[in-house]
């Protein structure tokens with residue numbers, strides 16, 4: 001493994017498989033234990049540096065670090081010196097001076113984590129940067145697919161919606177390609193990025209044609225907060241062409257699953273009955289996020305220490 005996790009492309013097939021296997025092992029250990037904590041990262045400090053709103057990802061990283069007994073500092077841009085004009089570099093150097101071993105960063109600027117990694121001696125983990133990448137989301141999605149369907153290689157994965165603004169889509173395409181899945185992106189032409197033809201996947205504008213061939217359907221939120229102009233005629237028109245409703249779900253094969261990274265807009269990209277239905281993995285994805293982030297923190301920070309320590313260490 002590299003020292004930082006900045007992009008899903010940082011992970012080789014061996015690295016990604018190691019993260020997924022370690023996450024499986026950690027999930028079993030925490031399930032079995034009466035006390036959910038492992039001593040593995042005792043004495044280490046993890047800083048959560050969030051410059052953008054987040055519910056799931058921040059709490060998931062916090063819980064993951066705490067389950068490994070690390071000390072956690074939650075740092076949000078509001079109320080910090082960042083709002084007084086301090087640069088990202090100075091903030092990072094301050095945190096490092098306090099002895100942080102890993103910085104988990106979310107920022108609206110694509111490239112912020114890469115930038116940060118140039119100044120920081122510890123590990124930098126990208127928790128979502130602008131429209132660029134969100135590698136731990138892709139890892140938890142892959143983990144969920146493997147858990148539900150038993151494999152990733154050869155799966156037909158369809159990712160639907162606002163690909164243009166989605167760091168989740170970009171990281172998923174890269175990781176799933178490494179893991180041997182076959183990805184198709186479905187979106188209106190206005191919500192596909194320029195240069196998508198260079199990505200290792202297919203594209204389509206026709207959801208109904210792709211659904212019956214899919215093993216996994218991953219729905220994405222339309223990220224209005226990143227949109228200046230109108231990218232589609234109306235919410236209703238979007239839902240009609242690209243929303244996953246009950247009728248569309250009936251065209252899926254028996255074992256196909258429905259995923260969503262959250263936060264979802266019920267009734268727009270996904271019908272409530274579908275979000276809460278048996279094929280939906282949405283709640284599992286959140287739970288799996290903790291195990292996968294534990295694995296990432298452990299592998300980046302645990303170094304040469306024995307695999308997974310026992311309580312009497």
Ligand code: NCD
Nearest residue numbers: 056057128134221261262263
């Ligand atoms: C996503 C994100 O922030 O990139 N959510 C997440 O991390 N679970 C997707 C989104 O905001 O729609």
